[in-house]
Amino acid sequence: MVTLQLNRVSARYGRRPILEEITTPCFQGGQVVALLGLNAAGKSTLFRRVLGLLKDEGEVIISAERPVGYMPQDTGAKAVLAVYESVLLARMQERGLKVQPEDLSQVDRALEELSITTLGERDIGDLSGGQRQLVSAAQALVQEPEILMLDEPTSARDLNRQISLLTVLRRLADERQMLILVALHNLGHALRFADAAMMLENGRLIAYGSTAEVITPALLRQVYRVSTRIESCSKGQPQLIVEAAI
Numbered sequence: 001m002v003t004l005q006l007n008r009v010s011a012r013y014g015r016r017p018i019l020e021e022i023t024t025p026c027f028q029g030g031q032v033v034a035l036l037g038l039n040a041a042g043k044s045t046l047f048r049r050v051l052g053l054l055k056d057e058g059e060v061i062i063s064a065e066r067p068v069g070y071m072p073q074d075t076g077a078k079a080v081l082a083v084y085e086s087v088l089l090a091r092m093q094e095r096g097l098k099v100q101p102e103d104l105s106q107v108d109r110a111l112e113e114l115s116i117t118t119l120g121e122r123d124i125g126d127l128s129g130g131q132r133q134l135v136s137a138a139q140a141l142v143q144e145p146e147i148l149m150l151d152e153p154t155s156a157r158d159l160n161r162q163i164s165l166l167t168v169l170r171r172l173a174d175e176r177q178m179l180i181l182v183a184l185h186n187l188g189h190a191l192r193f194a195d196a197a198m199m200l201e202n203g204r205l206i207a208y209g210s211t212a213e214v215i216t217p218a219l220l221r222q223v224y225r226v227s228t229r230i231e232s233c234s235k236g237q238p239q240l241i242v243e244a245a246i
C-alpha cells in the first residue's frame, strides 16, 4: 500500500523559514487529502518539499514504486507544443525516448479521463487557463503515479469543470487506490470530496484529521476570519454556509 508521512519537515527560501516542523499522520492510497490555508500559508512550498525540489530538515517518508505526480499551480507559461505531444513528453520523462504502444494508450487514457481528447491537436499556448490546467493534470496522470499532488487545480475553472475534475480525483483514489493531495481554496469542495484535511497557517500545521474535524466554524473563524455554519443538506451531506467576513 502506498503511503506518505512527514516527520518534522521544514523548508526555507534562502534564510527565510517557510515551513516549520510539519508532522503528519501516515496517509494511504485511496485517500483524498485537502491541503488548506490562506494565501502564502506554505501549501505550494510543502508540495515542493515533498517532491525534493527543496531540501531542509525533517523526513519525507514515501512508500511507492513510482515517482510522485505533480500538477503545479498554473504558471501561464506558453509552450509551442501540441497538447498530445506535451502529454506524451511528460509520459516519456521517466521512460527514455523509445515510445511504445502502451505509452500512446496511456496518453489516450489520460486525455479521455479528463475529457480533453478533442484538444489533442491544439497548441498549449492557445488554450484557456482552465484548459491548460487540465492538460497539466493529464501530464501528471499519464505517469501513472501512485501519489498525485495538485496545487489548486480548480482555480481557473468554471463550476461544471471544477466538479468534474474533483469527481475524477475522487474516482482515481477510490478505483486506483491513488493517494491524492490537493490544495484547495474552496472549503465546501474539500468537505465534499476529501476524506482528510490539513490546515496550514504561516508555515505551521495547525490542524489535521478528517475533513469534519478540520473544517469547523471555530477554526475557520480563527484562520479565515469568516463566520460559518455547517448544516446537513437533505441528502445528509455536510454543507458549509459562509455568513460573513469578520
Ligand SMILES: Nc1ncnc2c1ncn2[C@@H]1O[C@H](COP(=O)(O)OP(=O)(O)OP(=O)(O)O)[C@@H](O)[C@H]1O
Binding pocket: 013, 018, 037, 038, 039, 040, 041, 042, 043, 044, 045, 046, 073
Ligand atoms: N521561490 C520563492 N522564493 C522566495 N520566497 C518564496 C518563493 N516561493 C514562495 N515564497 C514565499 O513563501 C511563502 C509561502 O508561499 P507558498 O507559495 O508556499 O504559499 P501558498 O500557501 O501556496 O499560497 P497561495 O495560496 O497564494 O498559492 C510566501 O510568503 C511566499 O512569498
